[in-house]
Amino acid sequence: MNNHVKFKALRDKRLKDGYRESPERVQERRENFLAMALAVAVYERRKELGLTQAETAARCDLDQAKISRIEGSDAVPTLPLLYKLSKGLDATFRIDIDVTDDQPKIIITPHEHTDSAA
Secondary structure, eight states: OOHHHHHHHHHHHHHHTTOOOOHHHHHHHHHHHHHHHHHHHHHHHHHHHTOOHHHHHHHHTSOHHHHHHHHTTOOOOOHHHHHHHHHHTTEEEEEEOOTTOSOOEEEEEEOOOOOOOO
């Protein structure tokens, strides 16, 4: 059982037993889940393209350390960051945020390129 699953099980038990998280902790947890969803999506797209972090950074007009922080869940996405990532990874981001769910989902859809030679 990985640490995330253990933590979630413990948190769920505490909540069932009447424990209430502070609003600040709830917000922090939501931001962490969003950062984790972004990390997975960016990493998978980068690997799909066969790029290194440095190559990805150059394509996104970011530095390699920023890509590392994103993939390490250390960056909460902003709209300008998502725009740069979308352009550099040649893809569209779709973010599904359901306020009744603690697990936001980020889906990256690669752009389809067609030959314009007629």
